[in-house]
Amino acid sequence: MTKAQLLILLSAALYTVSSNALSPDAVEGKGLYPACHVCHNQAMDPPLGPPMWGVQRRYKKNTLDNEDFVKRMVSFVKAPTMESAIHDEAVVQLGLMPPMPLPDEILNKIATYILEENFLPPCEHWRIAAKRAEEKGDIEHAKKDRNQLKRFCN
Numbered sequence: 001m002t003k004a005q006l007l008i009l010l011s012a013a014l015y016t017v018s019s020n021a022l023s024p025d026a027v028e029g030k031g032l033y034p035a036c037h038v039c040h041n042q043a044m045d046p047p048l049g050p051p052m053w054g055v056q057r058r059y060k061k062n063t064l065d066n067e068d069f070v071k072r073m074v075s076f077v078k079a080p081t082m083e084s085a086i087h088d089e090a091v092v093q094l095g096l097m098p099p100m101p102l103p104d105e106i107l108n109k110i111a112t113y114i115l116e117e118n119f120l121p122p123c124e125h126w127r128i129a130a131k132r133a134e135e136k137g138d139i140e141h142a143k144k145d146r147n148q149l150k151r152f153c154n
């Protein structure tokens, strides 16, 4: 193998590693994330907050870039309002999130972690939600949750 080939191989390997790795801020944010996980734990029955998988998707769809994602999330978490909430379904089902007035520096790191993490689809949550909806006779929601299960959880 030539030196050039070796370099290409090495950088490809490094790229694979770093594309899945969290930035230093996100690593710190991950350590602080249990403050959110108490409610955003997708396996909870009944749920106290929406799974972060869906929160992250909505934020990615509704913000301009990574900086906007973090900025909007931090300002929501400090002082949630109906106007700034974008997870309408969760607001209807669970009510508005209580404020978490933590220092900006901490919230920035947590939001950076939520931006970068590869959350697994919340299969447990959908199973619980579908069962609850069926018990209530809410066919529409049960169907929605079953569809998500089929789509993301096999």
Ligand code: HEC
Pocket: 035, 036, 037, 038, 039, 040, 048, 049, 050, 055, 073, 076, 077, 080, 084, 085, 086, 087, 088, 090, 091, 094, 095, 096, 097, 098, 100, 110, 111
């Ligand atoms: C006491 C429970 C609780 C805790 C703790 C909590 N959340 Fe929430 N969160 C909720 C609930 C309930 C909702 C759904 C209603 C809503 O969107 O306001 C929510 C929704 C959200 C949303 C979506 C907001 C939207 O646009 O509708 C974000 C972002 C969020 N939480 C971030 C966080 C972060 C970050 C933390 C930790 C610093 C955290 N939450 C801690 C209960 C909680």
